[in-house]
Amino acid sequence: MSGKIIAGGIVVLSIIAGIAIYYLQVYHYYEEVDASGEQVMLxxxxxxxxxxxxxxxxxxxxxxxxxxxxxxxxxxxxxxxLTETYEPYPQAEPLNAPHWFDCFDSQEIGLALEQGEALAFLGERNFAHGVDRVVAIFGDGRGYVWHQVNEEMKK
Known part of the structure; x- marks a missing residue:
């Protein structure tokens, strides 16, 4: 009987830990940025x-x-x-965003980059150590920004 209680306790603790990890990764650490001070740089x-x-x-x-x-x-x-003025970023790989940030669809952006419907530009090299800011812009003017590990960190 005590083995069943211990096994049940382990299962319950595992479920609680899984929920906590999910919440922390998808909701807790993210916060919305005040857009009034934001600028898109290329x-x-x-x-x-x-x-x-x-x-x-x-x-x-x-x-x-x-x-x-x-x-x-x-x-x-x-x-x-944009292509005549700003540096392209050929190795752009958009990263997934939390599902609740619904304006950013990394799969749509990635596919558009592959098909040439969107173009990627260097926003800023080494925005953080080993991380570049990448900007993708569609033909209709929609734009997306993300940070991506650069070659310095991949070595």
Missing amino acids: TLLYGAPEPILAEGIEAIDATSSPIRYRACFTTPMSQAM
Whole structure:
């Protein structure tokens, strides 16, 4: 009988731990960023990052990791103008966002990048040590930002 109680206790504790870990990873560490102070930056082809025209910025971040930043915005700037002015980011791989941050769909962004419907640009190299800020912009002006581990950290 005591074996069943111990096994039941282990199962209950495992369920509680699983729920806690899920909550911490998906909800607790993330917080919405005050968009009034946010700017979307792109790195010039032969220069430093500069702000671009961006409207309707929604962003989330977490202090627990430098790669948890995600943002969505719109821009009136054309892809043609952007490619002539800003540094491309060919190894862009959008990271998943929590399901409740529904403006950011990493699968849609990744597929659009593969098919050429969206273009990726370097927002800022080494935004945090070994982490680049990447910006993807669709032809219709929708834009997305995330942090991605760069080659320095992959070595």
